Amino acid sequence: MKPLHFTVNGKAVVTRVAPRTHLADLLREELRLTGTNLGCEHGVCGACTLEVDGAPARSCLTLAITCEGAKVRTIEGFDDDPVMAALREAFSEHHALQCGYCTPGMLVTARDIVIRLPQADEARIREELAGNLCRCTGYVGIVRAIASVIAARNSAAGGR
Amino acid sequence: MKAPAFGYERAHSVEEALLFYASGDEDAKYLAGGQSLGPLLNLRLARPSMLIDVRSIDELRECTQTPDGLVIGAGVTHAAIEDGAVPGPVGAFLAVIAHGIAYRAVRNRGTLGGSLAHADPAADWVSTMALLDAQLDVRGVTGERQVPAESLVEGPLATKLAPDELVVSVRLPGWSAAARFSYYKFNRKPGEFADAIAGFAYDPERGVCRAVIGATDGAPAVIADALELLAAAEASEAAVTAAGFEPGSFEHHVHAVALRRARDRLIAR
Ligand SMILES: Cc1cc2nc3c(=O)[nH]c(=O)nc-3n(C[C@H](O)[C@H](O)[C@H](O)COP(=O)(O)OP(=O)(O)OC[C@H]3O[C@@H](n4cnc5c(N)ncnc54)[C@H](O)[C@@H]3O)c2cc1C
Ligand code: FES
Ligand code: FES
Numbered sequence: 001m002k003p004l005h006f007t008v009n010g011k012a013v014v015t016r017v018a019p020r021t022h023l024a025d026l027l028r029e030e031l032r033l034t035g036t037n038l039g040c041e042h043g044v045c046g047a048c049t050l051e052v053d054g055a056p057a058r059s060c061l062t063l064a065i066t067c068e069g070a071k072v073r074t075i076e077g078f079d080d081d082p083v084m085a086a087l088r089e090a091f092s093e094h095h096a097l098q099c100g101y102c103t104p105g106m107l108v109t110a111r112d113i114v115i116r117l118p119q120a121d122e123a124r125i126r127e128e129l130a131g132n133l134c135r136c137t138g139y140v141g142i143v144r145a146i147a148s149v150i151a152a153r154n155s156a157a158g159g160r
Numbered sequence: 161m162k163a164p165a166f167g168y169e170r171a172h173s174v175e176e177a178l179l180f181y182a183s184g185d186e187d188a189k190y191l192a193g194g195q196s197l198g199p200l201l202n203l204r205l206a207r208p209s210m211l212i213d214v215r216s217i218d219e220l221r222e223c224t225q226t227p228d229g230l231v232i233g234a235g236v237t238h239a240a241i242e243d244g245a246v247p248g249p250v251g252a253f254l255a256v257i258a259h260g261i262a263y264r265a266v267r268n269r270g271t272l273g274g275s276l277a278h279a280d281p282a283a284d285w286v287s288t289m290a291l292l293d294a295q296l297d298v299r300g301v302t303g304e305r306q307v308p309a310e311s312l313v314e315g316p317l318a319t320k321l322a323p324d325e326l327v328v329s330v331r332l333p334g335w336s337a338a339a340r341f342s343y344y345k346f347n348r349k350p351g352e353f354a355d356a357i358a359g360f361a362y363d364p365e366r367g368v369c370r371a372v373i374g375a376t377d378g379a380p381a382v383i384a385d386a387l388e389l390l391a392a393a394e395a396s397e398a399a400v401t402a403a404g405f406e407p408g409s410f411e412h413h414v415h416a417v418a419l420r421r422a423r424d425r426l427i428a429r
Binding site for chain 2: 019020025042131
């Protein structure tokens with residue numbers, strides 16, 4: 001076990017961790033933040049996607065020990081975030097989730113798309129979502145939800 | 161599955177990383193973005209005794225234009241390249257290729273050097289760096305050397321690098337402002353590894369015209385004098401046969417189509 005100091009959802013965490021433990025297991029099993037889901041554990045499904053230092057990352061391919069000094073934000077850490085609030089609303093309105101297993105990773109990826117690619121059209125949204133698999137929705141609602149948030153932000157910016 | 165147990169050290173300089181390697185055993189491995197090593201560990205296909213984390217080595221993240229070309233640090237991520245970390249026309253070409261690698265969450269951590277050292281024959285940088293005639297600056301416990309990208313890969317996940325050798329940077333020759341590049345990656349879903357890769361790099365000012373056929377069984381096939389191939393699309397089939405693909409096979413077909421499309425893209429530039 002090795003010492004680890006990092007920040008999770010704004011709170012300082014000091015713990016000890018085995019080098020082989022990936023970030024998702026540490027969050028779920030020790031910190032009891034079970035919003036981050038695990039699907040494939042080899043980077044393909046996107047269910048475990050969260051933010052490390054402000055950028056989306058696969059928590060199944062991120063060893064916890066490599067997060068020394070990092071700022072980690074899980075789906076539980078976006079309660080006060082206006083973009084995430086808009087996305088939550090839009091996901092609900094457009095039926096962008098069913099079982100919800102993919103949703104935490106989907107929302108983190110969606111937020112990255114909205115902020116990084118304000119010009120993204122449907123084709124680009126679909127391309128950017130290629131790394132997040134949903135077994136339930138067929139993606140139509142997810143794409144619509146993200147597009148609606150982008151459109152609302154652009155018209156708000158244009159109207160200012 | 162879960163990864164097997166291993167030790168862990170974080171290096172802050174190339175010297176420190178090499179020192180960790182020298183003081184450990186030969187089953188130690190360098191860890192960069194973990195985007196290839198992570199899956200191998202979780203599947204228990206890799207069982208290193210220790211990981212030497214090179215993500216905190218600043219030197220590996222530098223990217224500089226030199227009089228002779230470009231030097232890109234091995235630790236530069238795919239996402240940084242996608243976002244324009246590499247200057248000039250070559251940088252613009254690399255940005256497009258980076259965008260086609262995996263998904264943004266993977267690109268945020270995966271690195272150029274890790275991709276080359278991992279040596280998946282279908283990896284995008286393996287073919288691209290061979291196409292652009294890049295050299296790898298490599299440092300090991302007993303010294304440093306350069307390895308041409310073109311002859312780096314010896315087979316699937318096998319390279320000319322010794323286990324202690326750390327890729328420090330990738331050195332690209334100076335392509336002139338008149339140079340044009342094209343790349344075609346055939347895959348069924350965005351972000352997947354390629355079924356076929358082809359690319360052209362044509363610099364009329366320097367009189368260089370190279371082509372690459374990638375996603376082979378091993379090293380990418382580089383055609384160092386590709387002017388004839390550029391002149392005649394019909395030459396594509398023979399080039400793919402010469403690269404070791406069996407005429408009439410599915411693999412031969414997709415590689416030939418990729419090569420023709422890369423050629424079309426270069427001509428359209
Ligand atoms: C879902 C998914 C899809 C992907 N799709 C693609 C794709 O379409 N195209 C593509 O090209 N790649 C793809 N990849 C692989 C990705 O590009 C990886 O980021 C890359 O191959 C490895 O880089 P890394 O920095 O993560 O290396 P790591 O995983 O940390 O290391 C990989 C190997 O390289 C060694 N190593 C790392 N850095 C160095 C160094 N500086 N010197 C010497 N040895 C080193 C390690 O010891 C290890 O053996 C995909 C990965 C995933 C998970
Ligand atoms: S669990 Fe991490 S990508 Fe599937
Ligand atoms: S809502 Fe069930 S997997 Fe996406």
